[in-house]
Amino acid sequence: MSARVDMRPSAVSARLRYVSELAADLAPEHRLQAKLDLTAAAVSARLRECAALLELCQRLAQAKSR
Secondary structure, X not given: OOOOOOOOHHHHHXXXXXXHHHXXXXXXXXXXXXXXXXXXXXXXXXXXXXXXXXXXHHHHHHHHHX
């Protein structure tokens, strides 16, 4: 069973803004500040986000091939 992903431009933009806010500066001098939360809940949330982004990419690829 796959989750439905809202494909409206505003929803896609909101997801991209959210992911951009989560992205840390990985320059060597900032890496210690970019440690990941490795609790089960945090890892599960990141996996769900990855799955949603994968589905989004697959849908965009399908739409492009039409």
